[in-house]
Amino acid sequence: MLIGLPKETKDHETRVGMTPSTVKTLTRHGHQVLVQSGAGEGSFLADAEYQSAGATIVPHAEDAWAAQMVVKVKEPTPAEYHYLHQDMILFTYLHLASDKALTHALLESGATAIAYETVQTEGGKLPLLTPMSEVAGRMAVLVGATYLQRTHGGRGVLMGGVPGVEPANVVILGGGIVGTNAARIAVGFGAQVTVLDVNHDRLKYLDDIYRGQLQTRFSDEYNIEEAIYHADLIIGAVLIPGGRAPWLVTSAMLPNMRKGSVIVDVAVDQGGCIETTRPTTHSNPTYEVEGVVHYCVANMPSAVPRTSTFALNIQTAIYTLRLADEGLEAIRNNPALQYGLNIHRGAVTYPAIAKEFDMKYTDPLQALKHVQ
Known part of the structure:
Protein backbone atom coordinates (compact mmCIF):
# COMPACT_ATOMS: atom_id res chain seq x y z
CA MET A 1 0.00 0.00 0.00
CA PRO A 127 -6.34 2.43 23.29
CA LEU A 128 -5.58 5.21 20.78
CA LEU A 129 -7.18 7.94 22.87
CA THR A 130 -5.56 6.85 26.13
CA PRO A 131 -1.98 8.09 25.52
CA MET A 132 -3.08 11.63 24.64
CA SER A 133 -5.57 11.62 27.52
CA GLU A 134 -2.71 10.74 29.85
CA VAL A 135 -0.61 13.60 28.48
CA ALA A 136 -3.49 16.10 28.52
CA GLY A 137 -4.54 15.16 32.05
CA ARG A 138 -1.06 15.70 33.44
CA MET A 139 -0.57 18.88 31.44
CA ALA A 140 -3.91 20.32 32.59
CA VAL A 141 -2.60 20.77 36.11
CA LEU A 142 0.69 22.27 34.92
CA VAL A 143 -1.21 24.69 32.68
CA GLY A 144 -3.64 25.50 35.47
CA ALA A 145 -0.77 26.20 37.87
CA THR A 146 0.71 28.63 35.34
CA TYR A 147 -2.51 30.54 34.68
CA LEU A 148 -3.34 30.77 38.37
CA GLN A 149 -0.35 33.10 38.61
CA ARG A 150 -1.45 36.73 38.80
CA THR A 151 0.88 37.62 35.94
CA HIS A 152 -1.25 35.35 33.72
CA GLY A 153 -4.58 36.71 34.93
CA GLY A 154 -5.20 34.23 37.73
CA ARG A 155 -5.94 34.54 41.44
CA GLY A 156 -2.28 34.45 42.40
CA VAL A 157 -2.56 31.09 44.14
CA LEU A 158 0.36 28.68 44.47
CA MET A 159 -0.81 25.15 43.73
CA GLY A 160 0.62 23.55 46.86
CA GLY A 161 0.45 26.58 49.13
CA VAL A 162 3.12 27.06 51.79
CA PRO A 163 3.16 26.30 55.52
CA GLY A 164 0.41 28.34 57.12
CA VAL A 165 -1.35 29.13 53.81
CA GLU A 166 -3.91 26.83 52.18
CA PRO A 167 -3.15 25.19 48.83
CA ALA A 168 -5.16 25.62 45.64
CA ASN A 169 -8.59 24.03 45.48
CA VAL A 170 -8.69 21.85 42.35
CA VAL A 171 -11.94 20.38 41.01
CA ILE A 172 -11.78 17.69 38.34
CA LEU A 173 -14.96 16.93 36.40
CA GLY A 174 -14.60 13.31 35.34
CA GLY A 175 -12.62 10.44 36.80
CA GLY A 176 -11.52 8.69 33.60
CA ILE A 177 -8.06 8.66 32.07
CA VAL A 178 -7.75 12.47 31.88
CA GLY A 179 -9.18 12.98 35.36
CA THR A 180 -7.06 10.27 36.96
CA ASN A 181 -3.86 11.66 35.47
CA ALA A 182 -4.82 15.21 36.46
CA ALA A 183 -5.50 14.02 40.00
CA ARG A 184 -2.11 12.34 40.17
CA ILE A 185 -0.26 15.57 39.36
CA ALA A 186 -2.51 17.82 41.47
CA VAL A 187 -2.14 15.58 44.52
CA GLY A 188 1.62 15.51 43.91
CA PHE A 189 1.64 19.31 43.98
CA GLY A 190 -0.07 19.23 47.37
CA ALA A 191 -3.34 20.76 46.16
CA GLN A 192 -6.74 20.13 47.69
CA VAL A 193 -8.36 17.91 45.06
CA THR A 194 -11.98 16.90 44.44
CA VAL A 195 -12.97 14.51 41.64
CA LEU A 196 -16.58 14.25 40.49
CA ASP A 197 -17.94 11.39 38.37
CA VAL A 198 -21.21 9.51 37.82
CA ASN A 199 -19.47 6.12 38.00
CA HIS A 200 -19.42 4.94 41.62
CA ASP A 201 -16.88 2.20 40.88
CA ARG A 202 -14.50 4.81 39.48
CA LEU A 203 -14.92 7.01 42.56
CA LYS A 204 -14.31 4.01 44.78
CA TYR A 205 -11.14 3.18 42.86
CA LEU A 206 -9.79 6.71 43.26
CA ASP A 207 -10.74 6.77 46.93
CA ASP A 208 -8.95 3.46 47.50
CA ILE A 209 -5.68 4.38 45.78
CA TYR A 210 -5.39 7.88 47.21
CA ARG A 211 -6.49 7.00 50.76
CA GLY A 212 -7.76 10.40 51.81
CA GLN A 213 -5.40 12.50 49.68
CA LEU A 214 -8.36 13.61 47.56
CA GLN A 215 -12.13 13.83 47.88
CA THR A 216 -14.63 12.11 45.61
CA ARG A 217 -18.14 13.35 44.93
CA PHE A 218 -21.00 12.06 42.82
CA SER A 219 -21.41 14.28 39.79
CA ASP A 220 -24.80 15.98 39.89
CA GLU A 221 -25.78 19.63 39.53
CA TYR A 222 -25.85 20.28 43.28
CA ASN A 223 -22.40 18.83 43.95
CA ILE A 224 -20.89 20.45 40.86
CA GLU A 225 -22.13 23.90 41.90
CA GLU A 226 -20.92 23.46 45.46
CA ALA A 227 -17.49 22.33 44.26
CA ILE A 228 -16.82 24.89 41.53
CA TYR A 229 -17.87 27.90 43.63
CA HIS A 230 -14.94 27.20 45.94
CA ALA A 231 -12.48 26.13 43.24
CA ASP A 232 -9.31 27.88 42.11
CA LEU A 233 -8.81 25.47 39.21
CA ILE A 234 -11.46 23.44 37.36
CA ILE A 235 -10.40 20.73 34.93
CA GLY A 236 -12.99 19.49 32.43
CA ALA A 237 -12.26 15.80 31.89
CA VAL A 238 -15.58 14.45 30.63
CA LEU A 239 -15.66 11.94 27.77
CA ILE A 240 -18.57 10.61 25.75
CA PRO A 241 -16.80 8.31 23.23
CA GLY A 242 -17.29 9.78 19.78
CA GLY A 243 -20.03 12.10 21.01
CA ARG A 244 -20.36 15.69 22.13
CA ALA A 245 -19.51 16.38 25.78
CA PRO A 246 -22.40 17.53 28.00
CA TRP A 247 -22.28 20.96 29.64
CA LEU A 248 -21.68 20.37 33.35
CA VAL A 249 -20.84 24.01 34.10
CA THR A 250 -23.29 26.50 32.60
CA SER A 251 -22.70 30.16 31.84
CA ALA A 252 -25.15 31.03 34.63
CA MET A 253 -22.78 29.46 37.17
CA LEU A 254 -19.75 31.58 36.26
CA PRO A 255 -20.71 34.80 38.12
CA ASN A 256 -20.72 32.81 41.36
CA MET A 257 -17.23 31.44 40.84
CA ARG A 258 -14.07 32.94 42.29
CA LYS A 259 -12.65 35.81 40.24
CA GLY A 260 -9.32 34.83 38.77
CA SER A 261 -10.10 31.12 38.97
CA VAL A 262 -9.02 29.03 35.98
CA ILE A 263 -10.86 26.54 33.77
CA VAL A 264 -8.85 24.05 31.71
CA ASP A 265 -11.38 22.24 29.51
CA VAL A 266 -9.66 19.14 28.12
CA ALA A 267 -13.01 18.10 26.62
CA VAL A 268 -12.84 20.99 24.14
CA ASP A 269 -12.19 18.56 21.23
CA GLN A 270 -15.67 17.16 21.83
CA GLY A 271 -17.33 20.55 22.28
CA GLY A 272 -16.29 21.10 25.89
CA CYS A 273 -18.05 20.35 29.18
CA ILE A 274 -18.23 24.06 30.09
CA GLU A 275 -20.90 26.08 28.30
CA THR A 276 -18.54 29.02 27.79
CA THR A 277 -15.82 26.85 26.22
CA ARG A 278 -14.63 27.69 22.71
CA PRO A 279 -11.53 26.24 21.07
CA THR A 280 -8.31 28.21 21.43
CA THR A 281 -4.79 27.71 20.14
CA HIS A 282 -1.29 27.70 21.56
CA SER A 283 -0.82 31.11 19.90
CA ASN A 284 -3.75 32.59 21.83
CA PRO A 285 -4.60 30.04 24.52
CA THR A 286 -6.85 31.89 26.97
CA TYR A 287 -9.80 34.24 27.27
CA GLU A 288 -11.84 35.52 30.18
CA VAL A 289 -15.56 35.22 30.92
CA GLU A 290 -17.06 36.72 34.11
CA GLY A 291 -13.56 37.08 35.55
CA VAL A 292 -12.78 33.38 35.02
CA VAL A 293 -9.74 32.48 32.88
CA HIS A 294 -10.53 29.83 30.24
CA TYR A 295 -7.78 27.69 28.71
CA CYS A 296 -9.29 25.61 25.89
CA VAL A 297 -6.46 24.62 23.56
CA ALA A 298 -7.77 21.82 21.37
CA ASN A 299 -4.37 20.19 20.80
CA MET A 300 -2.81 20.57 24.22
CA PRO A 301 -0.42 17.57 23.95
CA SER A 302 1.34 19.22 21.00
CA ALA A 303 3.11 21.43 23.53
CA VAL A 304 5.17 18.34 24.41
Whole structure:
Protein backbone atom coordinates (compact mmCIF):
# COMPACT_ATOMS: atom_id res chain seq x y z
CA MET A 1 0.00 0.00 0.00
CA LEU A 2 1.06 3.60 -0.64
CA ILE A 3 0.95 5.48 2.68
CA GLY A 4 1.25 9.23 3.12
CA LEU A 5 2.54 11.19 6.11
CA PRO A 6 1.80 14.91 5.66
CA LYS A 7 3.02 17.68 7.91
CA GLU A 8 0.40 18.88 10.39
CA THR A 9 -1.12 22.29 9.66
CA LYS A 10 -3.08 23.11 12.81
CA ASP A 11 -1.75 26.03 14.87
CA HIS A 12 1.39 24.94 16.74
CA GLU A 13 0.67 21.27 15.99
CA THR A 14 4.15 19.83 16.22
CA ARG A 15 3.33 16.15 16.64
CA VAL A 16 3.66 13.80 13.68
CA GLY A 17 1.52 10.81 12.71
CA MET A 18 4.29 8.22 12.43
CA THR A 19 7.75 7.81 13.91
CA PRO A 20 10.64 6.40 11.86
CA SER A 21 10.13 3.14 13.79
CA THR A 22 6.56 2.82 12.50
CA VAL A 23 7.73 3.67 8.98
CA LYS A 24 10.45 1.01 9.16
CA THR A 25 7.89 -1.62 10.14
CA LEU A 26 5.67 -0.64 7.21
CA THR A 27 8.49 -0.68 4.65
CA ARG A 28 9.67 -4.06 5.91
CA HIS A 29 6.19 -5.33 5.11
CA GLY A 30 6.60 -4.13 1.55
CA HIS A 31 4.66 -0.86 1.79
CA GLN A 32 5.79 2.47 0.35
CA VAL A 33 5.71 5.49 2.65
CA LEU A 34 5.73 9.08 1.41
CA VAL A 35 6.79 11.57 4.09
CA GLN A 36 6.33 15.29 3.46
CA SER A 37 9.62 17.07 4.03
CA GLY A 38 9.74 18.52 7.53
CA ALA A 39 6.77 16.49 8.82
CA GLY A 40 8.72 15.34 11.87
CA GLU A 41 10.69 18.50 12.61
CA GLY A 42 8.33 19.65 15.37
CA SER A 43 9.05 16.42 17.24
CA PHE A 44 12.78 16.65 16.44
CA LEU A 45 12.58 13.82 13.90
CA ALA A 46 14.65 14.66 10.82
CA ASP A 47 13.91 13.72 7.21
CA ALA A 48 17.12 11.68 7.25
CA GLU A 49 15.72 9.44 9.97
CA TYR A 50 12.65 8.70 7.87
CA GLN A 51 14.83 8.03 4.82
CA SER A 52 16.93 5.60 6.85
CA ALA A 53 13.69 3.84 7.80
CA GLY A 54 12.85 3.37 4.11
CA ALA A 55 10.55 6.33 3.44
CA THR A 56 10.57 8.55 0.38
CA ILE A 57 10.71 12.25 1.24
CA VAL A 58 8.33 14.33 -0.90
CA PRO A 59 8.39 18.13 -1.09
CA HIS A 60 4.71 18.99 -1.02
CA ALA A 61 1.65 18.16 1.06
CA GLU A 62 -0.34 17.05 -2.00
CA ASP A 63 2.25 14.35 -2.68
CA ALA A 64 1.67 12.76 0.71
CA TRP A 65 -2.11 13.24 0.53
CA ALA A 66 -2.29 11.43 -2.82
CA ALA A 67 -1.63 8.11 -1.07
CA GLN A 68 -4.06 5.23 -0.51
CA MET A 69 -3.85 5.74 3.25
CA VAL A 70 -2.98 8.97 5.04
CA VAL A 71 -1.86 8.84 8.67
CA LYS A 72 -2.04 12.04 10.72
CA VAL A 73 -2.42 13.28 14.27
CA LYS A 74 -5.14 15.92 14.01
CA GLU A 75 -8.19 16.27 11.81
CA PRO A 76 -7.82 17.94 8.40
CA THR A 77 -8.14 21.71 8.49
CA PRO A 78 -10.39 23.46 5.93
CA ALA A 79 -7.34 24.19 3.78
CA GLU A 80 -6.80 20.43 3.49
CA TYR A 81 -10.35 19.41 2.60
CA HIS A 82 -9.57 19.43 -1.13
CA TYR A 83 -6.98 16.68 -0.57
CA LEU A 84 -9.69 14.24 0.55
CA HIS A 85 -10.61 11.72 -2.12
CA GLN A 86 -12.48 8.49 -2.66
CA ASP A 87 -10.54 5.27 -2.05
CA MET A 88 -8.48 7.07 0.62
CA ILE A 89 -8.26 5.69 4.15
CA LEU A 90 -7.73 8.57 6.59
CA PHE A 91 -6.42 7.44 9.98
CA THR A 92 -6.22 10.22 12.59
CA TYR A 93 -8.04 11.98 15.42
CA LEU A 94 -11.29 13.40 14.02
CA HIS A 95 -13.72 14.45 16.80
CA LEU A 96 -16.49 14.79 14.23
CA ALA A 97 -19.35 15.29 16.70
CA SER A 98 -18.11 18.83 17.26
CA ASP A 99 -17.19 19.54 13.62
CA LYS A 100 -20.08 19.54 11.18
CA ALA A 101 -18.05 21.12 8.35
CA LEU A 102 -15.43 18.36 8.41
CA THR A 103 -18.13 15.70 8.65
CA HIS A 104 -19.75 17.03 5.46
CA ALA A 105 -16.37 17.33 3.72
CA LEU A 106 -15.57 13.69 4.47
CA LEU A 107 -19.01 12.54 3.36
CA GLU A 108 -18.77 14.44 0.09
CA SER A 109 -15.25 13.17 -0.64
CA GLY A 110 -16.18 9.50 -0.43
CA ALA A 111 -13.17 8.83 1.79
CA THR A 112 -12.97 6.23 4.53
CA ALA A 113 -12.29 7.96 7.85
CA ILE A 114 -11.15 6.04 10.93
CA ALA A 115 -10.91 8.05 14.14
CA TYR A 116 -8.29 7.22 16.73
CA GLU A 117 -10.60 8.33 19.51
CA THR A 118 -13.35 5.79 18.75
CA VAL A 119 -11.23 2.68 18.15
CA GLN A 120 -12.54 0.56 20.99
CA THR A 121 -11.41 -2.82 22.27
CA GLU A 122 -13.27 -5.39 24.33
CA GLY A 123 -14.34 -3.97 27.66
CA GLY A 124 -14.79 -0.45 26.28
CA LYS A 125 -11.12 0.56 26.32
CA LEU A 126 -9.99 3.31 23.93
CA PRO A 127 -6.34 2.43 23.29
CA LEU A 128 -5.58 5.21 20.78
CA LEU A 129 -7.18 7.94 22.87
CA THR A 130 -5.56 6.85 26.13
CA PRO A 131 -1.98 8.09 25.52
CA MET A 132 -3.08 11.63 24.64
CA SER A 133 -5.57 11.62 27.52
CA GLU A 134 -2.71 10.74 29.85
CA VAL A 135 -0.61 13.60 28.48
CA ALA A 136 -3.49 16.10 28.52
CA GLY A 137 -4.54 15.16 32.05
CA ARG A 138 -1.06 15.70 33.44
CA MET A 139 -0.57 18.88 31.44
CA ALA A 140 -3.91 20.32 32.59
CA VAL A 141 -2.60 20.77 36.11
CA LEU A 142 0.69 22.27 34.92
CA VAL A 143 -1.21 24.69 32.68
CA GLY A 144 -3.64 25.50 35.47
CA ALA A 145 -0.77 26.20 37.87
CA THR A 146 0.71 28.63 35.34
CA TYR A 147 -2.51 30.54 34.68
CA LEU A 148 -3.34 30.77 38.37
CA GLN A 149 -0.35 33.10 38.61
CA ARG A 150 -1.45 36.73 38.80
CA THR A 151 0.88 37.62 35.94
CA HIS A 152 -1.25 35.35 33.72
CA GLY A 153 -4.58 36.71 34.93
CA GLY A 154 -5.20 34.23 37.73
CA ARG A 155 -5.94 34.54 41.44
CA GLY A 156 -2.28 34.45 42.40
CA VAL A 157 -2.56 31.09 44.14
CA LEU A 158 0.36 28.68 44.47
CA MET A 159 -0.81 25.15 43.73
CA GLY A 160 0.62 23.55 46.86
CA GLY A 161 0.45 26.58 49.13
CA VAL A 162 3.12 27.06 51.79
CA PRO A 163 3.16 26.30 55.52
CA GLY A 164 0.41 28.34 57.12
CA VAL A 165 -1.35 29.13 53.81
CA GLU A 166 -3.91 26.83 52.18
CA PRO A 167 -3.15 25.19 48.83
CA ALA A 168 -5.16 25.62 45.64
CA ASN A 169 -8.59 24.03 45.48
CA VAL A 170 -8.69 21.85 42.35
CA VAL A 171 -11.94 20.38 41.01
CA ILE A 172 -11.78 17.69 38.34
CA LEU A 173 -14.96 16.93 36.40
CA GLY A 174 -14.60 13.31 35.34
CA GLY A 175 -12.62 10.44 36.80
CA GLY A 176 -11.52 8.69 33.60
CA ILE A 177 -8.06 8.66 32.07
CA VAL A 178 -7.75 12.47 31.88
CA GLY A 179 -9.18 12.98 35.36
CA THR A 180 -7.06 10.27 36.96
CA ASN A 181 -3.86 11.66 35.47
CA ALA A 182 -4.82 15.21 36.46
CA ALA A 183 -5.50 14.02 40.00
CA ARG A 184 -2.11 12.34 40.17
CA ILE A 185 -0.26 15.57 39.36
CA ALA A 186 -2.51 17.82 41.47
CA VAL A 187 -2.14 15.58 44.52
CA GLY A 188 1.62 15.51 43.91
CA PHE A 189 1.64 19.31 43.98
CA GLY A 190 -0.07 19.23 47.37
CA ALA A 191 -3.34 20.76 46.16
CA GLN A 192 -6.74 20.13 47.69
CA VAL A 193 -8.36 17.91 45.06
CA THR A 194 -11.98 16.90 44.44
CA VAL A 195 -12.97 14.51 41.64
CA LEU A 196 -16.58 14.25 40.49
CA ASP A 197 -17.94 11.39 38.37
CA VAL A 198 -21.21 9.51 37.82
CA ASN A 199 -19.47 6.12 38.00
CA HIS A 200 -19.42 4.94 41.62
CA ASP A 201 -16.88 2.20 40.88
CA ARG A 202 -14.50 4.81 39.48
CA LEU A 203 -14.92 7.01 42.56
CA LYS A 204 -14.31 4.01 44.78
CA TYR A 205 -11.14 3.18 42.86
CA LEU A 206 -9.79 6.71 43.26
CA ASP A 207 -10.74 6.77 46.93
CA ASP A 208 -8.95 3.46 47.50
CA ILE A 209 -5.68 4.38 45.78
CA TYR A 210 -5.39 7.88 47.21
CA ARG A 211 -6.49 7.00 50.76
CA GLY A 212 -7.76 10.40 51.81
CA GLN A 213 -5.40 12.50 49.68
CA LEU A 214 -8.36 13.61 47.56
CA GLN A 215 -12.13 13.83 47.88
CA THR A 216 -14.63 12.11 45.61
CA ARG A 217 -18.14 13.35 44.93
CA PHE A 218 -21.00 12.06 42.82
CA SER A 219 -21.41 14.28 39.79
CA ASP A 220 -24.80 15.98 39.89
CA GLU A 221 -25.78 19.63 39.53
CA TYR A 222 -25.85 20.28 43.28
CA ASN A 223 -22.40 18.83 43.95
CA ILE A 224 -20.89 20.45 40.86
CA GLU A 225 -22.13 23.90 41.90
CA GLU A 226 -20.92 23.46 45.46
CA ALA A 227 -17.49 22.33 44.26
CA ILE A 228 -16.82 24.89 41.53
CA TYR A 229 -17.87 27.90 43.63
CA HIS A 230 -14.94 27.20 45.94
CA ALA A 231 -12.48 26.13 43.24
CA ASP A 232 -9.31 27.88 42.11
CA LEU A 233 -8.81 25.47 39.21
CA ILE A 234 -11.46 23.44 37.36
CA ILE A 235 -10.40 20.73 34.93
CA GLY A 236 -12.99 19.49 32.43
CA ALA A 237 -12.26 15.80 31.89
CA VAL A 238 -15.58 14.45 30.63
CA LEU A 239 -15.66 11.94 27.77
CA ILE A 240 -18.57 10.61 25.75
CA PRO A 241 -16.80 8.31 23.23
CA GLY A 242 -17.29 9.78 19.78
CA GLY A 243 -20.03 12.10 21.01
CA ARG A 244 -20.36 15.69 22.13
CA ALA A 245 -19.51 16.38 25.78
CA PRO A 246 -22.40 17.53 28.00
CA TRP A 247 -22.28 20.96 29.64
CA LEU A 248 -21.68 20.37 33.35
CA VAL A 249 -20.84 24.01 34.10
CA THR A 250 -23.29 26.50 32.60
CA SER A 251 -22.70 30.16 31.84
CA ALA A 252 -25.15 31.03 34.63
CA MET A 253 -22.78 29.46 37.17
CA LEU A 254 -19.75 31.58 36.26
CA PRO A 255 -20.71 34.80 38.12
CA ASN A 256 -20.72 32.81 41.36
CA MET A 257 -17.23 31.44 40.84
CA ARG A 258 -14.07 32.94 42.29
CA LYS A 259 -12.65 35.81 40.24
CA GLY A 260 -9.32 34.83 38.77
CA SER A 261 -10.10 31.12 38.97
CA VAL A 262 -9.02 29.03 35.98
CA ILE A 263 -10.86 26.54 33.77
CA VAL A 264 -8.85 24.05 31.71
CA ASP A 265 -11.38 22.24 29.51
CA VAL A 266 -9.66 19.14 28.12
CA ALA A 267 -13.01 18.10 26.62
CA VAL A 268 -12.84 20.99 24.14
CA ASP A 269 -12.19 18.56 21.23
CA GLN A 270 -15.67 17.16 21.83
CA GLY A 271 -17.33 20.55 22.28
CA GLY A 272 -16.29 21.10 25.89
CA CYS A 273 -18.05 20.35 29.18
CA ILE A 274 -18.23 24.06 30.09
CA GLU A 275 -20.90 26.08 28.30
CA THR A 276 -18.54 29.02 27.79
CA THR A 277 -15.82 26.85 26.22
CA ARG A 278 -14.63 27.69 22.71
CA PRO A 279 -11.53 26.24 21.07
CA THR A 280 -8.31 28.21 21.43
CA THR A 281 -4.79 27.71 20.14
CA HIS A 282 -1.29 27.70 21.56
CA SER A 283 -0.82 31.11 19.90
CA ASN A 284 -3.75 32.59 21.83
CA PRO A 285 -4.60 30.04 24.52
CA THR A 286 -6.85 31.89 26.97
CA TYR A 287 -9.80 34.24 27.27
CA GLU A 288 -11.84 35.52 30.18
CA VAL A 289 -15.56 35.22 30.92
CA GLU A 290 -17.06 36.72 34.11
CA GLY A 291 -13.56 37.08 35.55
CA VAL A 292 -12.78 33.38 35.02
CA VAL A 293 -9.74 32.48 32.88
CA HIS A 294 -10.53 29.83 30.24
CA TYR A 295 -7.78 27.69 28.71
CA CYS A 296 -9.29 25.61 25.89
CA VAL A 297 -6.46 24.62 23.56
CA ALA A 298 -7.77 21.82 21.37
CA ASN A 299 -4.37 20.19 20.80
CA MET A 300 -2.81 20.57 24.22
CA PRO A 301 -0.42 17.57 23.95
CA SER A 302 1.34 19.22 21.00
CA ALA A 303 3.11 21.43 23.53
CA VAL A 304 5.17 18.34 24.41
CA PRO A 305 5.37 16.79 20.93
CA ARG A 306 8.32 14.49 21.48
CA THR A 307 6.60 12.71 24.36
CA SER A 308 3.20 12.80 22.66
CA THR A 309 4.34 11.51 19.26
CA PHE A 310 6.11 8.49 20.70
CA ALA A 311 3.31 7.74 23.17
CA LEU A 312 0.74 7.85 20.36
CA ASN A 313 2.74 5.66 17.99
CA ILE A 314 3.19 2.96 20.61
CA GLN A 315 -0.56 2.43 20.33
CA THR A 316 -1.35 3.33 16.70
CA ALA A 317 1.43 1.40 14.94
CA ILE A 318 -0.20 -2.01 15.15
CA TYR A 319 -3.46 -0.69 13.66
CA THR A 320 -1.62 1.25 10.95
CA LEU A 321 0.20 -1.92 9.92
CA ARG A 322 -3.00 -3.95 9.93
CA LEU A 323 -4.75 -1.43 7.68
CA ALA A 324 -1.74 -1.31 5.36
CA ASP A 325 -1.54 -5.11 5.12
CA GLU A 326 -5.25 -5.81 4.76
CA GLY A 327 -6.91 -2.58 3.57
CA LEU A 328 -10.65 -2.41 4.23
CA GLU A 329 -10.60 -6.10 5.09
CA ALA A 330 -8.82 -5.11 8.31
CA ILE A 331 -11.95 -3.24 9.39
CA ARG A 332 -14.21 -6.17 8.54
CA ASN A 333 -12.01 -8.52 10.57
CA ASN A 334 -11.34 -6.30 13.57
CA PRO A 335 -14.15 -5.14 15.91
CA ALA A 336 -11.94 -2.38 17.36
CA LEU A 337 -11.47 -0.83 13.91
CA GLN A 338 -15.20 -1.18 13.23
CA TYR A 339 -15.80 1.11 16.20
CA GLY A 340 -13.14 3.42 14.77
CA LEU A 341 -14.86 3.73 11.39
CA ASN A 342 -16.73 7.06 11.41
CA ILE A 343 -17.33 7.72 7.70
CA HIS A 344 -17.23 5.38 4.70
CA ARG A 345 -18.05 6.20 1.10
CA GLY A 346 -20.61 8.88 1.97
CA ALA A 347 -22.17 7.02 4.93
CA VAL A 348 -22.01 7.89 8.64
CA THR A 349 -20.93 4.75 10.44
CA TYR A 350 -20.71 5.95 14.04
CA PRO A 351 -23.98 6.34 16.01
CA ALA A 352 -23.04 9.40 18.08
CA ILE A 353 -22.14 11.41 14.96
CA ALA A 354 -25.36 10.48 13.20
CA LYS A 355 -27.33 11.45 16.30
CA GLU A 356 -25.53 14.78 16.76
CA PHE A 357 -26.23 15.93 13.19
CA ASP A 358 -29.54 14.12 12.66
CA MET A 359 -28.07 12.01 9.87
CA LYS A 360 -28.74 8.45 8.79
CA TYR A 361 -26.60 5.86 10.56
CA THR A 362 -25.22 2.89 8.64
CA ASP A 363 -23.73 -0.10 10.41
CA PRO A 364 -20.00 -0.36 9.56
CA LEU A 365 -20.22 -3.93 8.26
CA GLN A 366 -23.23 -3.02 6.17
CA ALA A 367 -21.39 -0.01 4.71
CA LEU A 368 -18.43 -2.23 3.84
CA LYS A 369 -20.53 -5.11 2.53
CA HIS A 370 -20.32 -4.39 -1.18
CA VAL A 371 -16.89 -2.75 -1.24
CA GLN A 372 -13.85 -4.68 -2.33
